[in-house]
Amino acid sequence: MAGQRSNLAFTRRRLVQSAGAAAAGxxxxxxxxxxxxxxxxxxxxxxxxxxxxxxxxxxxxxxxxGDPDYADLHGELAFASSGERAALKLDGFFFAHPxxxxxxxxxxxxxxxxxxxxxxxxxxxxHFDGQDVLESGYPGPGRTDSGWLNRALAALPSSAHRMRGxxxxxxxxxxxxxxxxxxxxxxPGGLAPAGDDLGQRVLDLYAHRDPPxxxxxxxxxxxxxxxxxxxxxxxxxxxGAGGLVDQMRLAAAGAARLLAAPDGPRVAALAxxxxxxxxxxxxxxxxxxxxxxxxDAAFEAFQANLGDAWSxxxxxAITEFGRTARVNGTRGTDHGTxxxxxxxxxxxxxxxxxxxxxxxxxxxxYQGRDLAPTTDLRAVLKGLLADxxxxxxxxxxxxxxxxxxxxxxxxxxxx
Amino acid sequence: xxxxxxxxxxxxxxNRFGLGARPGDLNAAAGDPQGFLLEELWTANIALIRDxxxxxxxxxxxxYYLEQQQLRAERVRIAARPSAAQSAERAxxxxxxxxxxxxxxxxxxxxxxxxxxxxxxxxxxxxQTPSALAAAPLEAAPPQGSSLASTSAISTGxxxxxxxxxxxPHEAKPAAAKPQPPVVQAQFSAEASARLQKQLQARAGFVExxxxxxxxxxxVSAAKSAELRIAAGPFEREAIRPxxxxxxxxxxxxxxxxxxxxxFLDNQNSIGPNxxxxxxxxxxxxxxxAREILELHTLGVGSGYTQADVTELARIIxxxxxxxxxxxxxxxxxxxxxxxxxxPGQRTLLGKTxxxxxxxxxxxxxxxxxRHPATARHIATKLVRHFVADDPPVDLVxxxxxxxxxxxxxxxxxxxxxxxxxxxxxxxxxxxRTPLEFVVGAARATGFSPSDPGLYLQxxxxxxxxxWQPGGPNGFSDMSDAWASxxxxxxxxxxxxxxxxxxxxxxxxxxxxxxxxxETASPETRQAVERAESxxxxxxxxxxxxxxxxx
Numbered sequence: 001m002a003g004q005r006s007n008l009a010f011t012r013r014r015l016v017q018s019a020g021a022a023a024a025g026x027x028x029x030x031x032x033x034x035x036x037x038x039x040x041x042x043x044x045x046x047x048x049x050x051x052x053x054x055x056x057x058x059x060x061x062x063x064x065x066g067d068p069d070y071a072d073l074h075g076e077l078a079f080a081s082s083g084e085r086a087a088l089k090l091d092g093f094f095f096a097h098p099x100x101x102x103x104x105x106x107x108x109x110x111x112x113x114x115x116x117x118x119x120x121x122x123x124x125x126x127h128f129d130g131q132d133v134l135e136s137g138y139p140g141p142g143r144t145d146s147g148w149l150n151r152a153l154a155a156l157p158s159s160a161h162r163m164r165g166x167x168x169x170x171x172x173x174x175x176x177x178x179x180x181x182x183x184x185x186x187x188p189g190g191l192a193p194a195g196d197d198l199g200q201r202v203l204d205l206y207a208h209r210d211p212p213x214x215x216x217x218x219x220x221x222x223x224x225x226x227x228x229x230x231x232x233x234x235x236x237x238x239x240g241a242g243g244l245v246d247q248m249r250l251a252a253a254g255a256a257r258l259l260a261a262p263d264g265p266r267v268a269a270l271a272x273x274x275x276x277x278x279x280x281x282x283x284x285x286x287x288x289x290x291x292x293x294x295x296d297a298a299f300e301a302f303q304a305n306l307g308d309a310w311s312x313x314x315x316x317a318i319t320e321f322g323r324t325a326r327v328n329g330t331r332g333t334d335h336g337t338x339x340x341x342x343x344x345x346x347x348x349x350x351x352x353x354x355x356x357x358x359x360x361x362x363x364x365x366y367q368g369r370d371l372a373p374t375t376d377l378r379a380v381l382k383g384l385l386a387d388x389x390x391x392x393x394x395x396x397x398x399x400x401x402x403x404x405x406x407x408x409x410x411x412x413x414x415x
Numbered sequence: 416x417x418x419x420x421x422x423x424x425x426x427x428x429x430n431r432f433g434l435g436a437r438p439g440d441l442n443a444a445a446g447d448p449q450g451f452l453l454e455e456l457w458t459a460n461i462a463l464i465r466d467x468x469x470x471x472x473x474x475x476x477x478x479y480y481l482e483q484q485q486l487r488a489e490r491v492r493i494a495a496r497p498s499a500a501q502s503a504e505r506a507x508x509x510x511x512x513x514x515x516x517x518x519x520x521x522x523x524x525x526x527x528x529x530x531x532x533x534x535x536x537x538x539x540x541x542x543q544t545p546s547a548l549a550a551a552p553l554e555a556a557p558p559q560g561s562s563l564a565s566t567s568a569i570s571t572g573x574x575x576x577x578x579x580x581x582x583x584p585h586e587a588k589p590a591a592a593k594p595q596p597p598v599v600q601a602q603f604s605a606e607a608s609a610r611l612q613k614q615l616q617a618r619a620g621f622v623e624x625x626x627x628x629x630x631x632x633x634x635v636s637a638a639k640s641a642e643l644r645i646a647a648g649p650f651e652r653e654a655i656r657p658x659x660x661x662x663x664x665x666x667x668x669x670x671x672x673x674x675x676x677x678x679f680l681d682n683q684n685s686i687g688p689n690x691x692x693x694x695x696x697x698x699x700x701x702x703x704x705a706r707e708i709l710e711l712h713t714l715g716v717g718s719g720y721t722q723a724d725v726t727e728l729a730r731i732i733x734x735x736x737x738x739x740x741x742x743x744x745x746x747x748x749x750x751x752x753x754x755x756x757x758x759p760g761q762r763t764l765l766g767k768t769x770x771x772x773x774x775x776x777x778x779x780x781x782x783x784x785x786r787h788p789a790t791a792r793h794i795a796t797k798l799v800r801h802f803v804a805d806d807p808p809v810d811l812v813x814x815x816x817x818x819x820x821x822x823x824x825x826x827x828x829x830x831x832x833x834x835x836x837x838x839x840x841x842x843x844x845x846x847x848r849t850p851l852e853f854v855v856g857a858a859r860a861t862g863f864s865p866s867d868p869g870l871y872l873q874x875x876x877x878x879x880x881x882x883w884q885p886g887g888p889n890g891f892s893d894m895s896d897a898w899a900s901x902x903x904x905x906x907x908x909x910x911x912x913x914x915x916x917x918x919x920x921x922x923x924x925x926x927x928x929x930x931x932x933x934e935t936a937s938p939e940t941r942q943a944v945e946r947a948e949s950x951x952x953x954x955x956x957x958x959x960x961x962x963x964x965x966x
Contacts, residue, residue, distance in 0.1 A: 054948035128924070128950050144920065171916045194912035198952055201943055202908060202959045208939045210961035213847075213899060220905030276948030 043312045045347065045388040046259050048302065049149055049269045051173050052295070052319040053131060054197075054276030058339030059325060059371060060288055061100070062114050062353070066093035069360035075327040077283050085283060090114070094353045098284045099292035102300040106344050110351035112299075113413070115341040115380050117355050119321055119373030121404075125335035127276065130320030135175035137378070137401045146178025149269055151400045152385050153180035166265035168255045176269035183265055185258060187250045193224070195244065197274040197287070248272055248294030249301045256305030259313075272298070275319060279330040299344045311346035314384055314414065318377060324369050325360055336370035341380055347388070349415040376407045383410035420445035422933040427840055428452055429931075430848070430966040431802060434620025435856030438926070441933045444619070452834045455619045456827060462622050462656040464613055469605035472649025472674060476748030479598045479645055480740035486596075599641050606648020607868040607882055614855045615864055622660070625830055627851060628801055629655045630883075632794075633670040633712060634890035635679040637883045642678055647883035650675035663794065663824035664785035668778060671708060672750045674737040680704035680888065687733040687758025700758075705729035707888045713784040715793030724765055730758040731769060732777040791819040798833060801893045803842050811838045844965040847895045850878035852966070853907065857914050857958050860931035861922040870917065878906050908959060915955035924953030932962050 063079040064070050065087060071078045079087035079095060087095035088104040094114065096104045106112035122133040122141070129141035137148025153165050165182030167173060176182050199221050206214030225243075255268045274291050281288045295317060303310050322339030338358075343350065356374035358364045366372040382396045386409045397405040422441055428448040429436040436444075444451040455461060470478070595603075617623045630651045637647035654673040658666035670676055677683050685701035705728035710716045734757030738745030745751035752774040761770050767783065769776050784790060795815035799807035814836060815829055822828040833839050848856060854874045858864065865871065875882050878898075885891045892898070924944050928936055936944075940960040947953035957963060 127948050128953070131949060169916070171919070194908045194955065197948070198912055198955055199908060201947070201952070201956060205939055205943045205956065205960060209937055210965070213904065213961060213964065216899050216901050217904040217908060218901075220901035220903070221908075223901060224905050273949060273952065278946075 043347075044309065045266065046306065046309055046313040046345075047149075047267045047384065047388050048255065048259070048313065048315040048345075049173075049175055050295070050298065050315065050317040051131070051135060051175060051269065051271040052275050052291075052317055053127070053271055053273045054319070055127065055130065055321050055323055055335055056275040056291075056319040056339055057277060057281065057288060057323040057333050057336075058116065058319075059322070060281065060283070060333075061097050061292060061342070062090070062116060062340045063087050063095050063097070064093060064116070064357070064360070065095045067357075067360050069362075073325045073327075073360055076331060077281055077327050077333070079283060091353055094355075097289070097292050099289045100296045102296045102303075103342065103344060106299065106303070107351055110415075111346055111348055112342070112344040113348055113350040114353040115343070115355065115375055115377070116353055117338045117358055117371055117373055118341050118375040118377045118380065119338050120377045122321065123337065125321065125337075127320060127335075132174070134318060134320045134377075135173060137175075137381075139403045144174055147173070147175035147269070148381070148400050149175045149267060150178030150180050150182065152389065152391060152396075153182070153267055154178065155391060155395050155399060156389060164265040164267070166255060166258055166268040168251050168268060168270040173269045173271040176267070183258070185254060187247065187254055193243070195274050197276070244274075244290055245294040245297050249297040252298035252301040253305045256302045260305060260307045260309045270298075277323070278328065278332040278334060281327075281332040295342075302344070303346075306346075313345040314347050314388055315344045316381070316384060317342040317344075318381075322371055322373075325365055325371055326369065337366045338371035338373035341377060343384075343413065347414050349412055354410075354413075375410075376404075378404050379407050379410045380413065382407065383413050385409075387411075387414035421448060423935050424448040424840060425451075426932060426935050426962075427844070427966075428619060428621075428834075430852075430856070431840075431844070431846075432619070432621045432624065432834055434614055434617060434623055434852060435859040436931055436933075437859045438862055438922075438930045440619075441930070445933075449834055449840075452619055452621045453831060455617075455621050456660065456830055456834075458622075462626055462659045464609050464652055464656065467609065468652065469602060469609055469648065472646045472653055473746060473748040475598065475602045475645045475649065476642060476674065477740075477746075479596070479641065480747055482596055482598050484740070595644065596641065599644050602645045603637065603648060604868060606652070607872055610648070610651070610882075611855075611865075611868050611871045615858060620855070620859075621830075621834070624802075624852075625826075626651065626655055626659050628798070629659050629666065631885065631890040631893075632797065633666075633676065634885045634888050635675045635883065636885055636887075638881075639679055643675060646673070646675035646678065649673075651883070658826075660827040660830070661825075662785075663790070663819070663826055664782050666826065667712065667781050667785045670712070671704070671732075671781060672735065674748060674750060676704070677735060677737050677750065680707055682732060683736040685729060685733050685735075686756050687730060689760070690733060690758055691755040700726070700729050700733065702726060702729040704735075705732060708781075708784070711889055713781075713793070714787060714789040715796075718789035718793065720765060727762045727764045728780060731762050731764065731780050733758045734774070735777060785824055786820070788816070788820060791816045791824070794829070795819055797893065798829070799839075802833060803839050804845060805894050805896075808838060808842065811836060814838075845895065846966055847899045847964050848966055849891070849893075849898060850875055850880035853878070853958070853964070854910070854914075856931070856963070857911075857918065857954075860927045860957070860963075861918040861954065863914075863918040863921040874910055874914070877910055879903060907964070908955075911955040911958040912951070914958060915951035915953070918954055919950040922954075924950055924957060927954060928957050931957065932960075936960070936962055 057077075059070070059074055060077055060079070063074070065079055065081050071080070079085050079097070081087070081089065081095065087098055088100065090096055090104070090107055094116065096107070103112050107114075120130075120133050121139055122130050124130070126141075132141045132144055133139075135147045136143050137151070150165060165176050165180060167176040167182050167184050169186055172182065172184055199217070203214055203218060206217060251270055255270060258264045259266065259268055272291065272295060274287070277288050280286055283289070299315065302313070302315055306313055318341045319339055321335065321337055323333035323336040325336070326333075328334050354375070358372040358374050360371070362368060364372055378401050382393070382401060382404070385391050385396060385400070386393065391400070393409055396409060397403075397407075401407070420442075422445050425441045425444040425448045426436070428444050428451055429440060432452055469475070614620065614623045633655065635643060635647055635650055637644040650670075650673050654669040654676075655666070658669050680703040681701045682704040684698075685704070686698050688699050702725055706725045708728060709720050709725060714720055734753045734755075736751050736753050736756065738747050738749050738751040740747050742751065744753070754773055757773060759771055761768055762776065762780075763769070764780050765783075765787075769779055772779065792812070795812045796807055798815060799812050803811065815832055818829050818832040854871065872882055880891055897903075922930070924947065928941065928944050932940075940957075940962055943956045943960070944953045947956050
């Protein structure tokens with residue numbers, strides 16, 4: 001294990017790979033890559049970006065159980081390789097959160113991969129700014145006129161006129177907004193109900209400032225919950241999670257069917273909320289577990305509904321930054337830096353965790369508190385765009401991720 | 416009232432009396448919050464909609480009558496063709512489905528779809544082939560370079576998906592279980608749009624609040640019939656707006672003689688028992704309008720009038736009608752007094768005798784009702800309840816009642832007295848914003864200005880205050896409990912989230928907080944907005960904050 005990690009060189013990185021992906025050439029040797037041109041003509045690629053809003057805890061989603069400092073740091077939120085707190089084994093060093101069962105299966109089938117200890121170039125800890133950077137693709141916050149995924153679409157040759165975008169949700173995520181035309185679609189059901197997290201935040205505010213309103217809202221939310229459980233039998237198995245998980249699954253399934261259509265869009269963006277787990281983050285159960293269960297359901301729904309297109313598809317789930325390595329005083333984690341990106345899809349060269357693992361020793365933590373980012377997330381995204389759509393490194397560094405010429409596209413992420 | 420800028424009072428000016436602050440508004444009002452409201456109140460013609468006003472109610476009704484005639488003719492023509500049994504049945508629907516505008520064939524409950532973007536016509540539980548699924552949204556190819564928003568709008572011609580229901584906390588009952596004819600839908604949409612723009616652009620919104628107050632006082636419901644759906648908007652524009660800052664007697668007369676009110680309360684069917692002798696055997700009085708004039712519009716329930724007074728007033732206003740499509744005596748779609756339907760003779764109402772004078776008999780009776788002390792009391796109480804407190808402070812009601820009587824029912828003077836009275840400002844903010852104030856206030860705080868009224872209508876539906884569709888002639892409730900119910904608060908939360916998502920591009924959350932609340936936001940509210948996990952959540956938290964909800 002450890003030996004393997006140190007043997008493989010990829011630029012300046014040490015790479016962590018599963019034993020199964022010892023075919024390191026996939027990753028390192030450009031000769032194994034199909035050229036973008038042939039890729040474009042032979043395949044009908046699909047690309048999906050899922051924005052996880054709120055800053056997902058990468059150390060809980062993909063716990064580095066093999067890191068000697070992990071269990072202490074992540075305290076009551078930490079997973080183990082076995083026992084009550086067992087997570088799902090990926091490569092023996094990294095594990096997957098138990099809610100990510102479908103993702104783990106895809107990983108075993110070499111159709112899912114993890115990028116760990118990654119972040120955009122943004123180093124402050126504001127959600128709003130962090131999401132702007134993540135989605136706009138600009139080096140810093142402040143520009144929200146368009147997103148990198150939309151500009152990538154706009155940069156494709158006009159013969160790829162069918163290469164249209166799809167924004168899922170009542171309003172499309174910034175990443176898919178911009179000059180290139182894109183379709184909008186919202187899951188059926190009228191107004192999407194506000195999530196539990198927003199409800200809880202409002203209830204907290206009312207507890208301090210307006211108890212009578214809080215009482216009314218609490219009653220309304222409880223009534224709604226009962227009604228929802230009655231309507232959805234499967235929700236009873238996971239009280240509280242059914243509505244949320246179903247929403248995420250439905251959004252993914254609808255998007256997948258649109259992407260699968262012969263003349264449908266080829267690129268889509270979704271956003272899932274609620275990853276800002278300052279309190280009661282939970283381990284195998286809890287706030288994060290519910291959201292990861294929803295994300296897992298979304299991955300599964302993509303596979304189930306993309307049909308034959310699955311084999312040409314890449315889905316990447318990204319978040320604005322990570323969370324503190326230590327648990328805070330309210331059984332949660334606060335805003336941090338390095339985190340994970342999750343890749344799934346038939347086109348992914350999977351079955352591995354790609355990381356230049358910095359370790360969790362105090363002196364290696366970013367500012368003494370966060371997982372240090374050692375892989376630029378934009379290298380991952382550029383690599384995916386280059387291999388899926390044949391976009392040149394130059395184009396990627398100019399209009400799509402401006403001022404990122406030194407950040408080379410990561411190669412070999414696509415099978 | 417105070418020396419130097421007073422931001423707390425400025426917030427009160429916008430939230431209690433207006434429609435919420437827009438960027439920069441608090442600064443403009445802080446020097447003299449009362450004066451700010453009074454300045455708006457005394458601006459000439461401030462209540463009127465004059466730019467791009469929709470068609471008059473009369474011409475819209477005429478267009479509707481014409482459309483109905485054409486439909487009938489078409490039906491006859493198709494029925495006359497051989498083997499037309501089935502197609503004749505379908506003809507009206509097909510004709511009605513011809514797009515007269517972007518939302519022509521969409522029932523109001525589904526208007527949301529116009530703003531929600533394309534929706535594949537199947538839920539995941541329905542087995543559908545991928546191509547069928549994609550057909551609806553995809554065939555409308557977006558124009559080159561169009562934005563996402565405009566692309567989304569293209570597919571609004573598609574039928575709303577099955578199973579999409581609006582979880583309204585109170586059953587919204589728009590008269591639209593089936594597609595509305597183009598004239599009906601076009602007029603309603605144009606009226607809603609004009610009203611929304613007026614509310615978004617108002618300086619303080621005090622006058623718009625007064626317009627909405629009077630519109631609700633003289634409630635008509637668009638849910639009653641296609642004609643009402645056409646006439647509800649014109650009613651506010653033609654009867655309420657020109658008189659909301661005039662004399663109450665003029666407002667009363669305009670409201671009771673507008674076709675919308677006549678049709679809503681059935682007075683076109685009320686016939687004097689002794690009118691046109693022998694012509695109307697078996698038909699007679701309908702007391703509906705007369706009763707509501709006394710109970711709701713003027714004196715108020717329990718103020719001492721009797722059933723005999725109701726019946727007398729009903730007789731007095733027999734013949735007050737609306738000219739129908741074939742009318743030769745009047746302009747179709749306009750108020751028409753039908754002398755031969757009018758009960759002849761002198762009448763006694765509240766102890767006063769009114770000589771026979773045709774239509775003037777009713778006008779005289781209304782004028783007396785307008786200046787009755789019980790009417791002044793009723794209006795003063797309702798105004799204070801609406802603006803200040805569910806349980807209106809008696810001394811403030813007394814003061815307004817006196818103003819009403821002393822000024823001869825001058826509504827601008829009464830409104831001015833309300834906002835000039837310190838007691839109206841010092842009351843604790845116990846009331847909750849009505850759905851209208853909430854929805855418009857959120858848009859104003861962020862500078863969000865939708866081009867079509869779909870979101871406005873959908874939001875009001877969801878919160879149980881569908882536009883011009885109260886449950887009855889008593890209008891929507893003015894009590895906080897009616898709105899701050901458990902289901903109402905849950906609906907507000909969902910809508911806050913939805914608005915947060917839509918408005919996130921319009922304003923930075925902290926900037927919107929400053930716009931709406933200035934420095935008056937509590938530390939907890941400020942912190943909740945600051946620490947939100949996303950812009951949309953931050954805006955939703957601002958919208959749900961007690962300082963934003965209470966006024």
